[in-house]
Amino acid sequence: MSAVPLAFILTAAAGLSTTxxxxxxxxxxxxxxxxxxxxxxxxxxxxVLVSFVELLPRSTAALGFGWGCLTFLAGLLGMFALDAAIPxxxxxxxxxxxxxxxxxxxxxxxxxxxxxxVHNLPEGMATFASTLADARLGAAxxxxxxxxxxxxxxxxxxxxxxxxxxxxxxxLWSFLSGVAEPLGAAxxALFLLPFLRESVLAAVLAAVGGxxxxxxxxxxxxxxxQYGEEHLSILGAxxxxxxxxxxxxxxxx
Numbered sequence: 075m076s077a078v079p080l081a082f083i084l085t086a087a088a089g090l091s092t093t094x095x096x097x098x099x100x101x102x103x104x105x106x107x108x109x110x111x112x113x114x115x116x117x118x119x120x121x122v123l124v125s126f127v128e129l130l131p132r133s134t135a136a137l138g139f140g141w142g143c144l145t146f147l148a149g150l151l152g153m154f155a156l157d158a159a160i161p162x163x164x165x166x167x168x169x170x171x172x173x174x175x176x177x178x179x180x181x182x183x184x185x186x187x188x189x190x191x192v193h194n195l196p197e198g199m200a201t202f203a204s205t206l207a208d209a210r211l212g213a214a215x216x217x218x219x220x221x222x223x224x225x226x227x228x229x230x231x232x233x234x235x236x237x238x239x240x241x242x243x244x245x246l247w248s249f250l251s252g253v254a255e256p257l258g259a260a261x262x263a264l265f266l267l268p269f270l271r272e273s274v275l276a277a278v279l280a281a282v283g284g285x286x287x288x289x290x291x292x293x294x295x296x297x298x299x300q301y302g303e304e305h306l307s308i309l310g311a312x313x314x315x316x317x318x319x320x321x322x323x324x325x326x327x
Contacts, residue, residue: 078267081205082259084216085198089255091220092190095227096248100241107301110225114298115310116317117222118290123315124214125283125290128322132207133280136272145277149284153196157292160192187230187247191254194223197289198258200282203266207275214318215286221314222294223252 134142197219205212227248235244266278298307 077206077209078263080209081202081212082256082263084205084212085201085259086256088201088216088219088223089194089198089252090249091223092227092230092248092252093245095224095229096231096245098224098228100231100235100244108306110228111298111301111306112310112313113221113224114294114301115307116314117218118294118298118307119311119314119316120214120218120221120318121286121290121294121314122311123318124211124218124322125287127319128208128211128214129204129279129283129286133276133283136276137280142276142280145280146284149281150288151284152281153285153288154292156193156196157288187234187251190226190230191251194251194254195258195261196285198255199262200285201255202259202262203275203278203282206266207279210322214321215282218286218314218318219255222289223255225297227252 130142130146133145136142137145201212201216201219204215230248230251231244234247235241238244266274295307295311298310301307
């Protein structure tokens with residue numbers, strides 16, 4: 075399979091994993107705080123390791139150390155600016171109770187869906203660009219994003235389902251928040267493919283690394299600590315790093 079169709083497939087799969095979180099709400103109702111802490115920590119570990127072991131080294135090798143680090147920092151600052159302009163949080167949303175006010179719950183669910191959707195746009199671009207550079211790398215990033223999209227889907231579905239009692243509405247809003255990722259891939263294809271060359275792709279990969287480190291440190295690990303007990307979040311991060319390091323080593327042989 076050529077790189078572009080594969081990039082769209084991986085991006086769509088990662089984005090639509092939000093529906094897995096919805097299924098947890100509809101079937102399990104409360105997946106448990108330990109489960110959430112481990113999942114969030116695991117995704118953070120995967121993102122941090124991939125960023126520093128794969129993305130940043132590839133960029134500095136092509137652009138030089140200074141330019142590679144500058145584009146990495148640009149990715150960090152860009153994601154910070156987006157998060158500051160349109161913040162979103164899903165800490166504790168899974169604990170929503172059905173006896174809370176339906177109007178407030180519905181509004182909460184829709185606001186979380188919009189916030190997550192906006193944040194998913196650059197994640198879709200990241201998966202797309204990484205797959206163009208290396209299918210193995212794109213698959214690794216897609217897995218990390220898919221794992222962290224599960225609790226995001228849960229965060230959207232839980233208040234909507236509690237407010238409306240409608241499985242279809244919970245699934246719909248969770249699905250729409252995930253669709254932003256393949257939309258981000260389409261935007262990346264529109265603007266990136268016409269100018270695709272080694273230096274451009276190297277800069278994009280460094281920026282993707284900065285984006286993912288920001289997500290891991292600012293969003294995933296703090297949320298994991300909110301859900302977890304003691305060091306459960308960091309154990310999840312260590313497990314994520316170990317699994318991703320092992321997979322990268324195996325696929326590089």
